[in-house]
Amino acid sequence: MEREKYYKAKVAELYANGKATSIASVLEIDEVIDPAETRRWIVAGLGSVPEPEPRRHRKRPCIDAW
Numbered sequence: 001m002e003r004e005k006y007y008k009a010k011v012a013e014l015y016a017n018g019k020a021t022s023i024a025s026v027l028e029i030d031e032v033i034d035p036a037e038t039r040r041w042i043v044a045g046l047g048s049v050p051e052p053e054p055r056r057h058r059k060r061p062c063i064d065a066w
Contacts, residue, residue: 033041
């Protein structure tokens, strides 16, 4: 009985310390976002990348490795 009580207390402690906000503070993650906002964050991140330079040479043809 005592062992099970100890086990449940440890599991509860790990759940409390394992939440995203707790992990973010330990691992120095900048922000924890709501999963429903993931697409908006990805689109904003991709929009912040500068356009690539135009290609100066023609594209290399595919090489068959067989």
